Amino acid sequence: xxxxxxxxxxxxxxxxxxxxxxxxxxxxxxxxxxxxxxxxxxxxxxxxxxxxxxxxxxxxxxxxxxxxxxxxxxxxxxxxxxxxxxxxxxxxxxxxxxxxxxxxxxxxxxxxxxxxxxxxxxxxxxxxxxxxxxxxxxxxxxxxxxxxxxxxxxxxxxxxxxxxxxxxxxxxxxxxxxxxxxxxxxxxxxxxxxxxxxxxxxxxxxxxxxxxxxxxxxxxxxxxxxxxxxxxxxxxxxxxxxxxxxxxxxxxxxxxxxxxxxxxxxx
DNA sequence: CCGACGAGTTGTGGATATAT
DNA sequence: ATATATCCACAACTCGTCGG
Numbered sequence: 001x002x003x004x005x006x007x008x009x010x011x012x013x014x015x016x017x018x019x020x021x022x023x024x025x026x027x028x029x030x031x032x033x034x035x036x037x038x039x040x041x042x043x044x045x046x047x048x049x050x051x052x053x054x055x056x057x058x059x060x061x062x063x064x065x066x067x068x069x070x071x072x073x074x075x076x077x078x079x080x081x082x083x084x085x086x087x088x089x090x091x092x093x094x095x096x097x098x099x100x101x102x103x104x105x106x107x108x109x110x111x112x113x114x115x116x117x118x119x120x121x122x123x124x125x126x127x128x129x130x131x132x133x134x135x136x137x138x139x140x141x142x143x144x145x146x147x148x149x150x151x152x153x154x155x156x157x158x159x160x161x162x163x164x165x166x167x168x169x170x171x172x173x174x175x176x177x178x179x180x181x182x183x184x185x186x187x188x189x190x191x192x193x194x195x196x197x198x199x200x201x202x203x204x205x206x207x208x209x210x211x212x213x214x215x216x217x218x219x220x221x222x223x224x225x226x227x228x229x230x231x232x233x234x235x236x237x238x239x240x241x242x243x244x245x246x247x248x249x250x251x252x253x254x255x256x257x258x259x260x261x262x263x264x265x266x267x
Numbered sequence: 268c269c270g271a272c273g274a275g276t277t278g279t280g281g282a283t284a285t286a287t
Numbered sequence: 288a289t290a291t292a293t294c295c296a297c298a299a300c301t302c303g304t305c306g307g
Contacts, residue, residue, distance in 0.1 A: 037278070040293080058291060095279085098290060119278085120292085152280065160280055 022175045029167030031134055034125040037095070037163075038084045038117025048073040053080035053114040061092045061121055062101050064139070066108045071115050084116040084123075091124045091131045092117075093138070093166070099159045103147035103166070105138045107131055122163065129176070132183045137171045146170065 038055065048054035053074045060070035066086075074080055086092070090108040097104070117123055126134065137143045146169040151159040174182065 039277095062290085096281090096291090101290075118292095162279060 022178070024173045025170060026173050027167060028124075028134060028138075028169040028171055030173075031126045031130040031171075032124045032167060035163050035167070036084065036117065036123045036125070038119055038121060039079075039081065040119035046073060047071045048113055048115070053077045053116070055118045056086060056092075056115050056121060057118065058094045058097055058120050060115075061094050061106045062097065062104055064104065064106060066092065066106045066110075068111065068113045068115055071113065080114065081116050086111060086115045086117065086123075089128065089131070091126065091134065093122050093124060094120055095122055095162070095166070096120045096160045099148055099151060102151055102159045103138060103144075103161055105135050107135055122166070129180060129183070133173070133179050134171070136183065136186055138169075143169070143171070 047069055048071065054071045055074065056068065057070045057072065060067050068086075086108060088108055088111050091105060092108065093103055093105045094101075096102065124131075124134070138147065147161060147166075148159075150165040150169065151161050152165075173179065
């Protein structure tokens with residue numbers, strides 16, 4: 001979906017044309033006014049409560065949604081840097097992680113805690129419309145390839161990307177109106193995908209409950225004579241459970257039980 | 268004023284430890 | 288095994304001071 005949006009295919013359907021006239025080739029740095037990183041400080045491992053101050057962990061920005069529960073508390077409030085405070089609208093990105101998750105961006109929509117950037121999380125300042133566009137691009141296949149290709153480090157379990165390399169990432173930029181329309185379109189599709197996911201999860205939960213309730217009924221002996229009369233198709237025929245049990249019993253009766261041998265224990 | 272220098276700060280890369 | 292935290296060394300940058 002993201003790839004389609006960034007390659008212009010969503011607007012193609014929307015406009016009924018396939019040309020990318022007017023799309024500029026720029027770099028991420030062309031959108032970014034300022035880039036900031038935070039501090040590496042020893043903290044208490046739990047998120048800060050009201051009146052306390054803290055630092056976000058990498059995991060707060062890893063999964064596409066800003067999760068302020070993924071944070072730790074500063075030992076002293078005075079260590080908090082007001083200039084590095086995380087605010088609504090911030091575009092955040094981690095500069096270190098496993099290769100698959102490195103550079104995953106988030107846009108902060110809600111803030112309830114006093115949190116600041118960590119040394120591994122960068123804040124990219126840009127216009128609101130560009131934040132949405134950069135967010136879509138960096139999460140697309142092309143964006144991921146650019147980030148992964150620019151990452152450094154010998155350990156695949158902890159790759160890094162520097163500010164310079166990040167800002168040099170090339171990205172396509174449509175004219176303003178078209179960009180707004182693509183962002184709106186992608187948002188709608190994501191909302192739709194979320195609804196489908198919710199419905200699937202609810203359906204799975206119902207299936208699970210059904211299985212559990214059938215088993216519960218079975219073990220409570222509620223599949224009574226009356227139930228058997230009501231559901232003849234479930235209990236008749238050679239494939240029914242009762243027929244299968246009868247067959248197993250008959251087979252056992254014809255065989256003498258095999259002598260069990262104890263396996264020699266290995267050291 | 269300007270350049271050299273040093274101290275302090277910030278940014279980066281990456282090894283290794285740790286939690287799940 | 289994977290994801291992330293921590294730590295550390297080093298590079299790069301910033302800023303204040305001083306002498307010419």
